[in-house]
Amino acid sequence: MSTLISILWFAVAVVGAMALGWLFRALVVAVLPQRRAHEMRKAPLTASFGILVILVYVLVAVFAPVIAPFGESEVVGGEFLPWDSTYLLGTDNLGRDMLTRMIYGARNTVGIAFIITALAFFVGTVLGLLAAVVGGWLDQGLSRSVDVLMAIPSLIFSLLLLTIFGTSVLSLVLVIATVDATRVFRLARSVAQGIVVMDYIEAARLRGEGKWRLITREILPNAMAPLVAEFGLRFCFVFLAISGLSFLGLGIQPPTADWGGMVRDNATLITFGDLTPFLPAGAIALLTVAVNFVVDWQLHKSSGLKE
Amino acid sequence: MADQNNAQDRLLTIRNLWIEGQSEDKWSPIIKGVDLDLNRGEVLGLIGESGAGKSTLGLAAMGFTRDGCRISDGTVEFDGIDLRNAQAGERRALLGKRIAYVAQSAAASFNPAHKLIDQYSEAPVVHGVMSKQQAETDATSLYEQMQLPDPGQIGFRYPHQVSGGQLQRAMTAMAMACRPDLIIFDEPTTALDVTTQIEVLAAIRNIVKEFNTAAIYITHDLAVVAQMADRIKVLLKGEEVEEADTRTMLSSPQEDYTKSLWAVRSYARAEQEETDKGTPVVSVRNVTAGYGDAIVLDDVSFDFYQGRTVAVVGESGSGKSTAARVITGLLPPKKGEVLFDGKVMPADYRSRDRDQLRQVQMIYQMADTALNPKLRLRELIGRPAQMYLGLKGKALEERVRSLLDLIELEPDQYIDRLPSELSGGQKQRIGIARALAAEPKFIICDEVTSALDQLVAEGILRLLDNLQSEFNLGYMFITHDLATVRAIADDVVVMQQGRVVEQGRKAAMFQPPHHPYTELLLSSVPEMDPDWLSELLKSRAAAG
Numbered sequence: 001m002s003t004l005i006s007i008l009w010f011a012v013a014v015v016g017a018m019a020l021g022w023l024f025r026a027l028v029v030a031v032l033p034q035r036r037a038h039e040m041r042k043a044p045l046t047a048s049f050g051i052l053v054i055l056v057y058v059l060v061a062v063f064a065p066v067i068a069p070f071g072e073s074e075v076v077g078g079e080f081l082p083w084d085s086t087y088l089l090g091t092d093n094l095g096r097d098m099l100t101r102m103i104y105g106a107r108n109t110v111g112i113a114f115i116i117t118a119l120a121f122f123v124g125t126v127l128g129l130l131a132a133v134v135g136g137w138l139d140q141g142l143s144r145s146v147d148v149l150m151a152i153p154s155l156i157f158s159l160l161l162l163t164i165f166g167t168s169v170l171s172l173v174l175v176i177a178t179v180d181a182t183r184v185f186r187l188a189r190s191v192a193q194g195i196v197v198m199d200y201i202e203a204a205r206l207r208g209e210g211k212w213r214l215i216t217r218e219i220l221p222n223a224m225a226p227l228v229a230e231f232g233l234r235f236c237f238v239f240l241a242i243s244g245l246s247f248l249g250l251g252i253q254p255p256t257a258d259w260g261g262m263v264r265d266n267a268t269l270i271t272f273g274d275l276t277p278f279l280p281a282g283a284i285a286l287l288t289v290a291v292n293f294v295v296d297w298q299l300h301k302s303s304g305l306k307e
Numbered sequence: 308m309a310d311q312n313n314a315q316d317r318l319l320t321i322r323n324l325w326i327e328g329q330s331e332d333k334w335s336p337i338i339k340g341v342d343l344d345l346n347r348g349e350v351l352g353l354i355g356e357s358g359a360g361k362s363t364l365g366l367a368a369m370g371f372t373r374d375g376c377r378i379s380d381g382t383v384e385f386d387g388i389d390l391r392n393a394q395a396g397e398r399r400a401l402l403g404k405r406i407a408y409v410a411q412s413a414a415a416s417f418n419p420a421h422k423l424i425d426q427y428s429e430a431p432v433v434h435g436v437m438s439k440q441q442a443e444t445d446a447t448s449l450y451e452q453m454q455l456p457d458p459g460q461i462g463f464r465y466p467h468q469v470s471g472g473q474l475q476r477a478m479t480a481m482a483m484a485c486r487p488d489l490i491i492f493d494e495p496t497t498a499l500d501v502t503t504q505i506e507v508l509a510a511i512r513n514i515v516k517e518f519n520t521a522a523i524y525i526t527h528d529l530a531v532v533a534q535m536a537d538r539i540k541v542l543l544k545g546e547e548v549e550e551a552d553t554r555t556m557l558s559s560p561q562e563d564y565t566k567s568l569w570a571v572r573s574y575a576r577a578e579q580e581e582t583d584k585g586t587p588v589v590s591v592r593n594v595t596a597g598y599g600d601a602i603v604l605d606d607v608s609f610d611f612y613q614g615r616t617v618a619v620v621g622e623s624g625s626g627k628s629t630a631a632r633v634i635t636g637l638l639p640p641k642k643g644e645v646l647f648d649g650k651v652m653p654a655d656y657r658s659r660d661r662d663q664l665r666q667v668q669m670i671y672q673m674a675d676t677a678l679n680p681k682l683r684l685r686e687l688i689g690r691p692a693q694m695y696l697g698l699k700g701k702a703l704e705e706r707v708r709s710l711l712d713l714i715e716l717e718p719d720q721y722i723d724r725l726p727s728e729l730s731g732g733q734k735q736r737i738g739i740a741r742a743l744a745a746e747p748k749f750i751i752c753d754e755v756t757s758a759l760d761q762l763v764a765e766g767i768l769r770l771l772d773n774l775q776s777e778f779n780l781g782y783m784f785i786t787h788d789l790a791t792v793r794a795i796a797d798d799v800v801v802m803q804q805g806r807v808v809e810q811g812r813k814a815a816m817f818q819p820p821h822h823p824y825t826e827l828l829l830s831s832v833p834e835m836d837p838d839w840l841s842e843l844l845k846s847r848a849a850a851g
Contacts, residue, residue: 207690
């Protein structure tokens with residue numbers, strides 16, 4: 001019986017998500033000007049649901065101080081209070097409001113993950129494309145250094161670096177970005193190597209184009225599809241890495257709210273059959289799924305595949 | 308031609324066939340109600356431009372459609388079996404055994420990881436026609452009939468170890484393995500040099516006769532189809548234009564479209580008189596070049612003049628494209644030099660200044676890969692003008708528009724398109740516009756028409772010709788097609804294995820006496836006469 005009910009709930013969630021996606025798409029199509037709306041009209045429901053979720057996260061992150069009922073690290077009551085009308089999601093192990101922490105967590109965790117991914121992509125892509133365009137010693141030097149970095153397990157490597165440089169937000173960003181940039185470098189370089197042999201690159205070189213223009217105008221637009229797909233995936237990995245590090249106590253430091261850390265702090269509740277610790281984990285999972293819905297759609301569009 | 312009324316002889320009957328292809332969630336017709344009959348032992352030639360539906364029709368004769376296509380109406384009946392409604396298993400039992408297919412690019416169709424003979428024996432073993440042992444013995448004898456060198460051993464090589472022409476013959480032998488009733492040849496010689504093409508054509512023709520196999524021969528080359536087919540069917544945009552037996556079709560085509568196809572080959576521009584040529588705009592002096600230790604160009608010299616077209620002819624591997632790479636500076640020569648307007652140019656393009664880069668432009672064979680697919684025409688054509696001439700804003704837009712006018716594309720309609728929104732011929736025109744935008748004195752045209760249909764190619768040749776007289780351009784025209792040479796060249800350079808074997812004015816080149824290699828090239832160009840191949844083979848055999 002209970003399995004049946006959970007299947008039912010799951011079905012309701014899926015149908016609800018699709019309905020939300022449909023509503024959101026209809027709304028966007030109505031609001032946007034003709035040209036852009038055309039693309040959106042053809043978007044699958046999964047993608048529009050994904051965009052909706054991402055938008056909600058972004059809004060929550062940006063307006064966190066406005067939305068949140070209490071201060072980020074304000075102790076408002078007893079420890080582990082149950083859900084009620086004042087503390088909608090109860091309180092945590094120190095008596096801070098769970099909902100408030102969740103809202104600020106969106107700002108911290110998502111914000112930092114986005115900055116890290118963007119940085120990793122900028123560095124990895126530029127270096128990867130440069131290696132492919134220039135070739136020779138530069139390529140060898142960069143690629144082999146990246147190989148060395150990639151040979152060390154990434155979690156151990158980040159732990160090591162964080163221990164050395166301390167656990168500030170800046171060092172967290174730089175360390176994870178460095179580790180992730182190596183993966184992006186490999187992808188960007190191999191994609192670009194397929195592109196630099198094309199005749200239009202030869203034509204651009206013979207025209208006397210500089211390297212920066214070669215990279216940005218001639219190669220990058222043609223390498224976007226796999227890079228965008230990788231961005232979605234990488235973003236989720238970074239997210240998990242931050243949460244994992246926070247769980248180990250080396251990530252975002254208390255009292256800053258962070259979803260990974262919140263799971264750890266409230267893990268005891270699980271033993272008592274309370275679902276509260278799963279909320280931050282669920283928030284991570286939902287965003288991961290949403291990002292991948294959108295990325296899949298973009299990838300499908302740029303690959304020109306038919307269903 | 309066999310007796311059409313004799314039902315016993317009928318092998319393949321296609322009636323009112325409609326095939327639709329899917330694009331943008333819509334189904335649009337590719338083949339529009341075509342009928343086709345084929346008797347045992349008969350060869351039917353299918354000709355038409357690309358997009359005419361030749362290959363689609365060829366595949367439909369096997370009851371097969373590509374992904375995203377479907378047969379929407381009509382019947383395909385092979386020897387009494389309804390192929391359109393046949394079960395997958397039923398069709399599988401026929402394919403490879405009674406119906407075989409030879410693709411355009413043998414190099415892309417062989418599995419590079421297996422030896423030829425293993426791929427040969429796969430079909431007969433799967434269909435239970437022969438044991439592996441028998442298949443291998445059989446392969447040797449078929450390889451011999453296809454006049455492959457060392458037939459006992461060649462099967463034990465991998466596809467990359469034999470040449471393109473040999474691979475195409477091995478593929479035909481493979482299609483013959485089960486002695487099918489019907490073979491579909493989809494442009495089997497299009498990717499080959501003229502001299503190699505002859506051997507493949509002869510081998511295919513012999514073996515088809517020998518086993519009395521029916522065949523559908525798909526090609527866009529009229530002269531080739533004239534040698535191969537008993538009957539010819541002309542297709543245009545999915546519809547049949549006309550059908551007749553080969554001799555009738557060649558001597559008296561009925562429809563205007565067919566006549567226009569026939570007329571293309573007669574295009575030739577006016578002979579230019581020999582004027583005082585002055586200093587050559589580009590001259591190649593005693594150049595030796597190659598990759599690594601391999602020498603591809605061996606002590607080569609030739610000159611290009613403004614307002615004149617020099618055609619550089621030769622088979623693949625003769626070094627014509629390498630010569631172009633030396634001139635552009637992509638491949639610095641080991642010895643020798645390249646002069647522009649009488650002055651030596653730096654060997655490497657990186658050390659040339661902007662003006663030197665501007666003066667030498669290149670048009671590529673494959674417009675698909677030569678245009679950045681993510682840039683709009685405005686930027687594709689505008690960029691050289693912006694870089695070299697410093698045009699901006701309004702002036703740049705004006706320039707792009709006038710260039711589009713020059714290449715006969717409506718500016719308002721095309722300026723913001725992407726290359727993917729153009730046809731093959733239009734893309735090649737954009738390649739030309741991009742070269743012109745730099746206002747060069749000299750343009751290298753590397754096989755610019757070889758990927759295009761004849762009608763479209765003729766348009767490109769005319770355009771290049773007009774532009775030359777308007778801007779007094781010098782052309783280096785690399786090609787392997789002697790018909791193109793006849794159409795556009797003033798002077799001809801014949802290359803073989805990295806050396807210039809003969810050079811001179813066009814009129815002189817096409818009149819005897821020839822260098823033996825030139826003679827071979829000239830005589831290998833298929834002619835429209837259906838007896839041409841037989842007679843050529845006879846005369847070559849007589850000459851020993």
